[in-house]
Amino acid sequence: MPALAVRHLVKTYPNGVQALRGVDLEVPEGDFFALLGPNGAGKTTLIGIVTSLVTKTAGEVLVFGRSIDRELEQAKAAIGVVPQEININYWESVMNIVTTQAGFYGMTPRAARTRAEECLKQLQLWDRRHDTGRNLSGGMKRRLMIARALMHRPPLLILDEPTAGVDIEIRRSMWEFLREINAAGTTIILTTHYLEEAEMLCRRVAIIDHGTIIERDEMANVLRKLQAETFVLNLREAVAAAPVLAGYGVRRVNDHEIEVEVTRDRDLNGVFAALSAAGLRVLSMRNKANRLEELFMRLTAREPQDP
């Protein structure tokens, strides 16, 4: 039974904006699933409908086989959600925030306190348990929202941009933590702007654009569909114009940098050979974007941006 099954989901807002246009999606139990899309693509609306913060116009949502139309409370009980926007009560203590949330899911105060200690320690917030929400840093608030979502041990955890605005050290520790809970059996659905994050963590991916799923497959299969990658080469010698490399698209960035697009039927050896023949030496090289980002940009027809 899939952790989440979405069928023909449609959402039209009262102002006429059609946020979802018949979305079909299935997330297997135990998966680490990435839901990607540009701003306004419909990701947050989709998550909002699954978590019942947004009412759907048409379609069906099943959480572990429980319909949100017919068995809403049972479906909700199986979900933990970390929303995109910070939505903690700034005047409550960390401990109160998580134990209150557990109470809303029916956990007794004693069980909630025990579970709170586990969750807050796992997310390095135990020492801040008496602080109020407003006294936490941005990264701590994000971790608090994850702890809050995990209090009732949901089999499905939905994270909407969980690492936005979080520094790289904390982001990496959060990745490690998410891998651990996924390995322990929790199904995770992740939306993120950091496509490197999705590529590193997720086994399957769906890309949504203009309210429609435009790609849906295992991450490895999706990446195999990438027809070309763009590399940025740093040259020792200055170039006044883009060198001509037969079979490769080349663009001059500045005196010492060029971008080379390498299609799947070519290789980098050819690039180096041609540059050597032209008397140009390569000092360093990097991907212009990570592979998933490159594919994402091509699928959603947007120009890649410098990181």
Place this chain on the structure above:
Amino acid sequence: MAMATQLVALRTLVRKECNRVFRIWLQTILPPAMTTALYFLIFGNLIGRRIGQMDGFDYAQYIAPGLIMMQVVTNSYGNVVSSFFSAKMQRHLEEMLVAPMADWVIILGHAMGGVVRGLAVAAAVTVVALFFTHLHVAHVLVTLSVVVLTAFVFSLGGLINAILAKNFDDVSIIPSFVLAPLSYLGGVFYSISILPEFARHLSRLNPVLYMVNAFRYGMLGVSDIDIGLAYALILAFAALLFVACLVLIRRGTGIRS
């Protein structure tokens, strides 16, 4: 969810609401006590002495139940409006909306928070009143049941206001332009028997009149209206507003996109 689980959720929400009321007691409990002290000082003592007796009681003693009830009405309403609307604005209302709490639990939990604030304020105002006048309770059960039911009715009213409110203006209009006139014209400071006939009939359309008089009957044993009718109206309002809250929350009005 099973009933036992829903009751845990209800207890959690009530505890959360009560903690809020007592955590910010300087905003929730003290101001009504202070305002009432001023009412007693000016209307009860300074002006009341010139008025003399009303329905056989000193004026300060006569207005005491009305002043208590006026604060119960204002504070139970204001508590739920403030708590629910700020949760909506700060988005932590979502904590409840994503949880498997039944709609009646969300309504009852907030209403009980309003009732607790109403009762706490009633107790504080009663203590203040004792500094200015002598009070006794003629019918204990009537007094307690009317104050609890009235606080419940206005808590539900506050919840509806908060659900429908889109901005801060929407939560201040009703208390200023509806609740205050209804309270002041609801027999707090006078018996409607002193009004001209037309005004007396008009007053009978004011629901606060029934609550104030039922409470005054509980404390002093006198009332301008029939107590049975007062109970019937209060219970009818409670049922009507509860159903309205259920419909609004079920539809997601003002709380779901």
